[in-house]
Amino acid sequence: MNSSPNYSNTNGYHRRRRQQQQQPGMSRRERVRRGSRRSRDSTDGGSSLRVCEQQQQRQHRPPCTDFDMAYFHSYAHVGIHEEMIKDRVRTETYRSAITQFQSYIAGKVVVDVGCGTGILSIFCAQAGAKRVYAIDASDIALQANEVVKANNLSDIVIVLHGRVEDVEIDEEVDVIISEWMGYMLLYESMLGSVITARDRWLKPGGLILPSDAKLYMAPVTHADRYSESIDFWRNVYGIDMSAMLPLAKQCAFEEPSVETITGENVLTWPHVVIHVDCYSVTIHELESVSTRYKFKSMMRAPLHGFAFWFDVEFNGPATTPANSYFTNLSVDNHPTDGSHRKKRTNPSEALVLSTAPEDPPTHWQQTLIYFYDPVELEQDQVIEGSVVLSQSKENRRFMNIRLEYSSGGRSYVKESVMR
Numbered sequence: 001m002n003s004s005p006n007y008s009n010t011n012g013y014h015r016r017r018r019q020q021q022q023q024p025g026m027s028r029r030e031r032v033r034r035g036s037r038r039s040r041d042s043t044d045g046g047s048s049l050r051v052c053e054q055q056q057q058r059q060h061r062p063p064c065t066d067f068d069m070a071y072f073h074s075y076a077h078v079g080i081h082e083e084m085i086k087d088r089v090r091t092e093t094y095r096s097a098i099t100q101f102q103s104y105i106a107g108k109v110v111v112d113v114g115c116g117t118g119i120l121s122i123f124c125a126q127a128g129a130k131r132v133y134a135i136d137a138s139d140i141a142l143q144a145n146e147v148v149k150a151n152n153l154s155d156i157v158i159v160l161h162g163r164v165e166d167v168e169i170d171e172e173v174d175v176i177i178s179e180w181m182g183y184m185l186l187y188e189s190m191l192g193s194v195i196t197a198r199d200r201w202l203k204p205g206g207l208i209l210p211s212d213a214k215l216y217m218a219p220v221t222h223a224d225r226y227s228e229s230i231d232f233w234r235n236v237y238g239i240d241m242s243a244m245l246p247l248a249k250q251c252a253f254e255e256p257s258v259e260t261i262t263g264e265n266v267l268t269w270p271h272v273v274i275h276v277d278c279y280s281v282t283i284h285e286l287e288s289v290s291t292r293y294k295f296k297s298m299m300r301a302p303l304h305g306f307a308f309w310f311d312v313e314f315n316g317p318a319t320t321p322a323n324s325y326f327t328n329l330s331v332d333n334h335p336t337d338g339s340h341r342k343k344r345t346n347p348s349e350a351l352v353l354s355t356a357p358e359d360p361p362t363h364w365q366q367t368l369i370y371f372y373d374p375v376e377l378e379q380d381q382v383i384e385g386s387v388v389l390s391q392s393k394e395n396r397r398f399m400n401i402r403l404e405y406s407s408g409g410r411s412y413v414k415e416s417v418m419r
């Protein structure tokens with residue numbers, strides 16, 4: 001164990017902002033969004049310079065941009081951690097996974113990628129881990145360290161305040177655990193840091209929790225939502241305000257919307273946009289993900305857009321090299337070189353953390369991409385097209401979404417940015 005002194009938990013290169021502390025009701029995404037949007041004004045000038053200089057000296061490491069600094073800053077607020085921890089579906093599923101894989105954790109070395117308040121690290125210590133490296137680049141790591149001390153776990157849980165890309169650990173690890181999922185799975189682009197941790201420290205045959213992630217999409221109808229935001233303008237206190245319609249549509253539906261829908265809004269079975277195998281996925285594969293889809297509506301209804309949601313699975317560690325169906329498909333269902341892909345134990349019995357509309361709600365909800373105008377669908381009418389999700393050039397934590405869809409002989413394109 002050896003943390004780089006420059007990234008110790010005393011460097012304090014983030015500064016809390018009163019502004020954030022005064023906004024207790026913000027959702028996780030809102031905090032991350034605001035954090036990521038902030039750039040130069042949001043960080044401590046002197047210490048951020050110090051970090052950038054260090055990056056330049058270590059050219060093999062990805063640079064820590066002003067956007068990254070602002071992103072980590074957003075995670076220094078207690079509210080974001082409170083929201084995640086209070087999401088019992090999320091937190092209990094992780095705890096169940098740790099219990100289920102206790103025999104892989106007891107007496108072993110664990111890395112918690114993005115430890116936040118340290119909750120998952122402490123669960124792992126309670127499960128008998130020999131040592132847990134709890135890493136977080138946000139100032140929340142300072143709190144995690146206090147929590148660890150107060151629970152008399154300082155001998156086991158070592159809090160490293162720095163980026164996974166930058167801190168040093170001088171041993172290989174048996175287990176990587178991380179709660180890295182953003183809205184629409186890939187928003188925030190944190191999975192890349194889990195991949196970095198895997199490639200830097202995981203022993204061959206080590207365990208990654210979670211092991212698999214799938215992003216789904218399905219066509220939805222949501223007449224109430226549409227009329228609340230749009231049809232409302234047709235008659236306002238007896239006045240025809242239809243002139244407002246184009247602006248109302250743009251403001252309501254330009255960006256993806258994080259909200260909760262139910263199974264009743266969904267018009268067909270979902271399509272898997274990507275299946276990420278955390279043991280083998282590469283950072284490059286995540287830069288742009290694309291898929292083609294084809295749905296047949298199960299009912300006659302106006303199609304208002306598409307919903308996206310994800311689940312993650314907690315499967316056993318890689319054991320034997322194999323070319324099973326389970327491992328040959330990766331991002332975008334493209335067959336890939338299976339040479340370093342492994343077969344996992346008991347995939348059918350996997351523990352799943354689901355954010356699907358029919359499952360108990362989580363703080364991720366679902367992400368909706370609405371069309372500006374609904375498409376009237378008959379039962380069995382086909383809707384097909386493609387979707388491309390790519391990291392924004394402006395800030396890789398933002399996501400560009402290009403959605404093409406055609407139905408009834410007409411084709412449309414909807415482009416949006418999740419920022």
Ligand code: SAH
Nearest residue numbers: 075114115116136137138162163164179193
């Ligand atoms: N594990 C905690 C927190 C999850 S939120 C829990 O389950 O409650 C994700 C955390 O990862 C944030 O605190 C964020 O600051 C941290 N993080 C994201 N990318 C990171 C990186 N590259 N290096 C270190 N920490 C990172």
